[in-house]
């Protein structure tokens with residue numbers, strides 16, 4: 543099937559490979575990458591991304607849900623798959639059947655898993671200060687109890703940093719405190735004679751801003767895809783990461799909008815002079831935020847084409863006045879390069895008032911995904 547007919551994502555394999563290479567150079571030699579491929583690999587397409595990573599010797603992944611884990615198994619991913627989120631007891635048998643590693647979200651949850659009857663492989667979530675998932679770091683008795691449940695095979699413990707992206711004093715201090723809490727749990731477990739479990743703490747910003755840390759896994763997400771969460775974010779590690787994803791659609795029509803006319807729903811765009819406008823075959827159902835109405839631009843033949851009017855479910859309008867050579871059927875680039883210009887996911891995110899993680903993870907299921 544032709545995959546570039548309407549709206550599609552192009553994945554740059556070379557960029558992904560180079561990003562992995564740089565992360566491996568930055569991380570300590572015995573720290574393995576455990577990429578976050580949740581939310582369809584941040585919209586990129588989980589089977590394609592995980593498959594390409596597996597070919598490069600990556601054999602640990604994290605996902606948000608059982609369904610995401612099953613999708614990877616069915617795509618031939620055979621390594622360790624850690625479910626980061628809560629799994630309802632009704633789905634416990636799938637954990638066992640598909641050999642997924644489940645996060646123990648707290649002590650009470652561990653009891654439920656123990657009582658289920660299946661044998662499970664788990665990583666214990668430790669709450670070191672984010673107060674989302676995990677058993678509290680200072681409840682060592684509770685953590686030890688989880689290790690003793692006969693139906694739970696604990697192969698790892700991990701925590702999550704909630705301010706590692708910040709470079710202010712309080713954010714640094716808080717992060718260092720979380721790191722200390724996590725390390726103290728590890729030390730206490732060792733002191734009690736418990737060994738043989740893996741430890742991990744860092745996501746992308748934890749890796750980039752605290753690269754001196756030395757754990758067994760690094761759960762790289764957004765940065766592995768070559769971008770940062772916010773436009774203008776500063777990080778310590780001097781990596782040159784390359785965006786993996788480009789987002790493109792077709793110019794469906796090219797027409798003149800005459801002086802005084804309006805365009806789109808509610809005629810939210812109006813022109814005081816003749817403009818050349820076009821409709822693009824992509825809309826909010828594909829993940830283009832509706833808040834980009836009359837805001838930002840796309841690229842076409844290396845030129846900027848401003849977004850005009852309200853974003854529709856399946857389409858959007860742009861001003862093509864400055865793109866003399868455009869014809870119906872041409873490509874429009876919403877994320878990516880065209881000529882000397884580039885729109886990054888961080889740009890789209892800043893126009894929409896959000897972070898690139900949200901933009902990417904909401905890219906829709908209707909988009910074709912092609913790795914080149």
Ligand SMILES: *Cc1c(COP(=O)(O)O)cnc(C)c1O
Pocket residue numbers: 578580626702744745746747761762763764765
């Ligand atoms: C999503 C997630 C990650 C990856 O985060 P990035 O900031 O995208 O690298 C790591 N750990 C946990 C627990 C997560 O939920």
